[in-house]
Amino acid sequence: MHENPSSMTDEEAVAMALLNKEFFGHIVLRYQDKLSSYVHRLGVRNEQDREDVLQNIFIKVYKNLNGFDRSLSFSSWIYRIAHNEAISWYRKTNVRPEGHMVYSGGEEIVQMLSTGEDSAEKMFDVQVNADEVQRALYELDEKYRDPLILRFFEHKEYEEIGDILKIPQGTVGTLIHRGKQELKNKLSQQHLHI
């Protein structure tokens, strides 16, 4: 047994949690901040709601520990559960994801729009209004918004995004590309040029 649970890999922590549920507490500690940010980004704004959603996520993770697919990273697996739980929460509460992005300024969003295929395009002519960008992102179709959030806010690789959203890797690339285009179109309509 590890002396220090924080030095365990996720897979080791899962194996230990199956033997002794107290170890599951370390998994919770390890992921609660990341998942809290993620479900917040997905639109669960209210703190109490978020706590409920997080609890449900971890209970589900615990129940399904034996179903953890070792061909995936544990992180992708737990993000997938978190994503599904957030979606279930919207459905249960019958609310649309609320657009309250977690950011420390407009830079992250702006960087997102200028990254990758469009980097050669002209850069920012106008100071971007982060609130407008944020609103535009949440007006995007879910199929574009989710990969964008995972890629540019959770900093996940395409393969991980595919595993979390259960879509092929190629589709992830396409959705991110189209999502960025859609976002730019929405911003153009609002007279914001990226």
Added chain:
Amino acid sequence: MTYLTEQQNTTHTERDDLSASVLLRIDKECVVPSPRWQFLAVEYGIWVLWGLSVLFGAVAFSVLIFFLTHAGFAVYEATHDSVFELFIDVLPLMWVGVFALMAVLAHFNLRHTKCGYRYTVLRVLLSSIVFSFIGGLLLHVLGIGFLVDDFMSRRMSLFGSLEQIETRLWQNPVEGRMIGTYEGSSPLNNDALFTDAKGAVWHLNIAELNAQDVLTLEGGGRVHVIGIASSTTPFSFHSCAVFPWMLKKPASLTEMRAERTHFLGRMKEHHKNMFDELIASSTLNRLQNRAICGSHKAVQRINKRFAQ
């Protein structure tokens, strides 16, 4: 204050709170990890369903192959102007539907396996279809397509079996086609007595049949006869060629090629006979019995095709 800042300010106690509350809830609600066998059962179950979909798809495909190889393409000029028309006429839509449904089910199942989502819809669909194709070919070689068609036609009267389609296409004396069985020689003349698929007894004039045709006719089995209906009182039919009923067993490619060769040979022969007769005689009336088959639609179609 932004959420990140909130997060950064979160104290260890608060972090531990969630962990403790989750563990407390696990205890309180007696939550236990679901056993591994349940997950394995679901995964294997999905694979089994996928296998079944591919298998049924393969069965449907083997019946399709059986239909398309036994629908009379070797003698298509006897019934249709083109292979395409015959194809459309005999295409078993029900089996095409079953095959498509199974492909969709196989795709659905494969997508729900652990790694199924990693592949594109096209790749998943195509892989299932390819497996069904290969399985279908194998089942066809084993004669399963024929057996399924035979079984279904016996059990379900409404089922459009190939036999029913063949009967629809071939039991048409006015158009110069019949199916039926040889009953013996007529005591009055040299005609053969023949009972068609509807039970009517015909006097077959066999003057233009060759030895192979006669052998096939008198073989006792069900046969196709090409000819020209000359009277309905009594039923008289001038026969031009006889072909064995191929549906009693899965026919091999060699048998079908032989049937095609025989058919083309006989039709060309009839055309030549008519041509020779026309040159030798001054009136068409003298064509009776010796070269009447030259006017059959099938002969004309083949002649037209080869003349082009």
